[in-house]
Amino acid sequence: MSATRRRAPGGRDESRPHEPGTPATPVIPEATVARLPVYLRALTALADAGTTTCSSEELATAAGVNSAKLRKDLSYLGSYGTRGVGYDVEYLRYQIAREIGVTQDWPVVIVGIGNLGHALANFSGFRSRGFRIVALLDAAPERQQEEVAGLRVRGFDEVDALVAEHQVAIGVIATPAAAAQAVCDRLVTAGVTSILNFAPTVLAVPEGVDVRKVDLSIELQILAYHEQRKAHAAPIPGEGLDRVEESA
Amino acid sequence: MSATRRRAPGGRDESRPHEPGTPATPVIPEATVARLPVYLRALTALADAGTTTCSSEELATAAGVNSAKLRKDLSYLGSYGTRGVGYDVEYLRYQIAREIGVTQDWPVVIVGIGNLGHALANFSGFRSRGFRIVALLDAAPERQQEEVAGLRVRGFDEVDALVAEHQVAIGVIATPAAAAQAVCDRLVTAGVTSILNFAPTVLAVPEGVDVRKVDLSIELQILAYHEQRKAHAAPIPGEGLDRVEESA
DNA sequence: ACGAGTTTGTTCTCCAGTTCACAAACTCCT
DNA sequence: AGGAGTTTGTGAACTGGAGAACAAACTCGT
Incomplete structure (x- = not known):
C-alpha cells in the first residue's frame, strides 16, 4: 500500500505527492482531523517566531501531544517530512491548511x-x-x-x-x-x-x-466532576497549597 | 485483516488490580463522564415536562445517544433503575447531579x-x-x-x-x-x-x-474539513475544483 | 399465583485510537 | 566514500470505548 514515492531532496514544492485530481480518499481518522488545527496553529506560531524547520518532537511539544502520535497523524496526510532532518515549517503548514480546507474561503x-x-x-x-x-x-x-x-x-x-x-x-x-x-x-x-x-x-x-x-x-461540569474527585481523594484536609509533582 | 490475537486463555489473571484500600472509587470512564451532563439536562427537561418515569430508550433519544450506551453509562453510577419499569426521573436526576458534583456550589x-x-x-x-x-x-x-x-x-x-x-x-x-x-x-x-x-x-x-x-x-476547521470532503465527493463529477456546493 | 411481557444491567465481541519500537532514509564528519 | 548520529514513517501490540445480545428482575393480567 505504501507508495514509496521519492521526493527530490530539498525540494519544497518540486514534486507534489498529491495529484490535483486525486480520486482516492485518504480517509483520515476523526481523532486526527480534530488535532490538525492544533498542529496548524503550532506551525504558524513557529513560523512567526522565524523557525524554518522543526522536528516532530518540537512540534509535538508545541501542540501538547506525544511525538509518536504527531508523526502518525501527519503520516495520514503523506510524507511531508525529511528523515534525519524534520519538517519544513512553511511547507507542512501549507499542506495541513490545504487538507483541512482553510486555504479556501x-x-x-x-x-x-x-x-x-x-x-x-x-x-x-x-x-x-x-x-x-x-x-x-x-x-x-x-x-x-x-x-x-x-x-x-x-x-x-x-x-x-x-x-x-x-x-x-x-x-x-x-x-x-x-x-x-x-x-x-x-x-x-x-x-x-x-x-x-x-x-x-x-x-x-x-x-x-x-x-x-x-x-x-x-465543560464546567466535567471539570467539577474531576474536582470533586480530587477533593475526595485528598489525603490532606488542610489548606494544601503546595502540590506535589511526582511520576506515577 | 487477520484476527487480532485474543487474550491468552487462562494466561492472565482476571482478578482486578483494584486496591482494597480504595473502596469509594467507582472509576467512571472519561467518555461517560462527558455524557453525564447531557443526561442531566435531558432529565431536567423531562422533569419540567412533568414526566416522572422514563425508559432508557426515551432518555437516550432525548440525549441523542444509543440506549445501550446510556444504560452502560448509568450502570457505572449504580443500579438506579427498575427492571421492567425504567428510571424515576427525579431520582436519577439527583443521582447524576450528585455524581458530577453540581449539587454543590x-x-x-x-x-x-x-x-x-x-x-x-x-x-x-x-x-x-x-x-x-x-x-x-x-x-x-x-x-x-x-x-x-x-x-x-x-x-x-x-x-x-x-x-x-x-x-x-x-x-x-x-x-x-x-x-x-x-x-x-x-x-x-x-x-x-x-x-x-x-x-x-x-x-x-x-x-x-x-x-x-x-x-x-x-471546531469550525473540523467542520470545514468535512465540508470540503462532501464537496469533493459531490455527485456532480464536473471540473469544479473550487467549492461547488449546490444540492438543489 | 403464575406466565407473558417489558426493561434494566452486564457480558462479550469488535473497532478506533494510542503507544511502542524499529527499519528506512537523510545529514554530517572524518 | 563510509560510518555515526538523527529523525521520520509505519507495522504491531495494547487500550478504551461502542454496540449487540441476553439473563435477571420487575409489572400486569388472568
Missing part, C-alpha cells in the same frame, strides 16, 4: 446575536483562518437595528436568500435552546450542511449534515 | 472580560448548574471601571486574595492567547486546580491541575 452565517453571538461576530480568529462572516441573523426586530462587527443584523427570514447568495455551507447557532432546533431546520432547508451549535440542546439533523456542539456548562 | 472566577468574557459572565447556564461566578478579572485598568453581570471587574492582581477568600477551585480563561499562559500560572499558584481555557493556545500546567479547552476556530 468559507462563508459563515451566525444566528442569534445575543451576548455570545456578539462575541463570536467579533472573534478575530475566524477571519484569520478563512472563515468569513457574511451575515448576522436574529429574530428579534430590535436587534436588527444594531450594527455588530461592521455588519447590520438582519432578520432571520432573510436566511434563505443570504445562504443562497453567498453559497453558505456553515452556520453557527447561538440562540437560546428553545429556538435552536427550529433555526437548525431552517438553516438546513436553506442549504447549510455544517452547523456549529452553541445552544445547550441536542439537534436532530438529516443525513449528510454535520453538527458539532460547544457546550460551556458541560 | 462551585465558585468560579473568569479572567479576561472582553467580548467573550462578557458573554460568559452573563451566561445563565452556569448559575443554574451550581457554578457561581465570584469574580471577574481583567488586567486592563479601563475595564475595571465596568460592571458586568452585576459584578465589578477587578484587577488581575487581586487574584490571590479572591481565590483564597472564596476557595475558588475553577478558573475560566478568556484572555487573548498571548496572555493565557501567564494567567494560567497565576491562577494555579493562587490555588485553582481546574481551568477552562477559551484562549487559542496550549496551556502547560503542573500535575494535578485539569485543563479543558474550548476552541471556536478549531
Whole structure:
C-alpha cells in the first residue's frame, strides 16, 4: 500500500505527492482531523517566531501531544517530512491548511446575536483562518437595528436568500435552546450542511449534515466532576497549597 | 485483516488490580463522564415536562445517544433503575447531579472580560448548574471601571486574595492567547486546580491541575474539513475544483 | 399465583485510537 | 566514500470505548 514515492531532496514544492485530481480518499481518522488545527496553529506560531524547520518532537511539544502520535497523524496526510532532518515549517503548514480546507474561503452565517453571538461576530480568529462572516441573523426586530462587527443584523427570514447568495455551507447557532432546533431546520432547508451549535440542546439533523456542539456548562461540569474527585481523594484536609509533582 | 490475537486463555489473571484500600472509587470512564451532563439536562427537561418515569430508550433519544450506551453509562453510577419499569426521573436526576458534583456550589472566577468574557459572565447556564461566578478579572485598568453581570471587574492582581477568600477551585480563561499562559500560572499558584481555557493556545500546567479547552476556530476547521470532503465527493463529477456546493 | 411481557444491567465481541519500537532514509564528519 | 548520529514513517501490540445480545428482575393480567 505504501507508495514509496521519492521526493527530490530539498525540494519544497518540486514534486507534489498529491495529484490535483486525486480520486482516492485518504480517509483520515476523526481523532486526527480534530488535532490538525492544533498542529496548524503550532506551525504558524513557529513560523512567526522565524523557525524554518522543526522536528516532530518540537512540534509535538508545541501542540501538547506525544511525538509518536504527531508523526502518525501527519503520516495520514503523506510524507511531508525529511528523515534525519524534520519538517519544513512553511511547507507542512501549507499542506495541513490545504487538507483541512482553510486555504479556501468559507462563508459563515451566525444566528442569534445575543451576548455570545456578539462575541463570536467579533472573534478575530475566524477571519484569520478563512472563515468569513457574511451575515448576522436574529429574530428579534430590535436587534436588527444594531450594527455588530461592521455588519447590520438582519432578520432571520432573510436566511434563505443570504445562504443562497453567498453559497453558505456553515452556520453557527447561538440562540437560546428553545429556538435552536427550529433555526437548525431552517438553516438546513436553506442549504447549510455544517452547523456549529452553541445552544445547550441536542439537534436532530438529516443525513449528510454535520453538527458539532460547544457546550460551556458541560465543560464546567466535567471539570467539577474531576474536582470533586480530587477533593475526595485528598489525603490532606488542610489548606494544601503546595502540590506535589511526582511520576506515577 | 487477520484476527487480532485474543487474550491468552487462562494466561492472565482476571482478578482486578483494584486496591482494597480504595473502596469509594467507582472509576467512571472519561467518555461517560462527558455524557453525564447531557443526561442531566435531558432529565431536567423531562422533569419540567412533568414526566416522572422514563425508559432508557426515551432518555437516550432525548440525549441523542444509543440506549445501550446510556444504560452502560448509568450502570457505572449504580443500579438506579427498575427492571421492567425504567428510571424515576427525579431520582436519577439527583443521582447524576450528585455524581458530577453540581449539587454543590462551585465558585468560579473568569479572567479576561472582553467580548467573550462578557458573554460568559452573563451566561445563565452556569448559575443554574451550581457554578457561581465570584469574580471577574481583567488586567486592563479601563475595564475595571465596568460592571458586568452585576459584578465589578477587578484587577488581575487581586487574584490571590479572591481565590483564597472564596476557595475558588475553577478558573475560566478568556484572555487573548498571548496572555493565557501567564494567567494560567497565576491562577494555579493562587490555588485553582481546574481551568477552562477559551484562549487559542496550549496551556502547560503542573500535575494535578485539569485543563479543558474550548476552541471556536478549531471546531469550525473540523467542520470545514468535512465540508470540503462532501464537496469533493459531490455527485456532480464536473471540473469544479473550487467549492461547488449546490444540492438543489 | 403464575406466565407473558417489558426493561434494566452486564457480558462479550469488535473497532478506533494510542503507544511502542524499529527499519528506512537523510545529514554530517572524518 | 563510509560510518555515526538523527529523525521520520509505519507495522504491531495494547487500550478504551461502542454496540449487540441476553439473563435477571420487575409489572400486569388472568
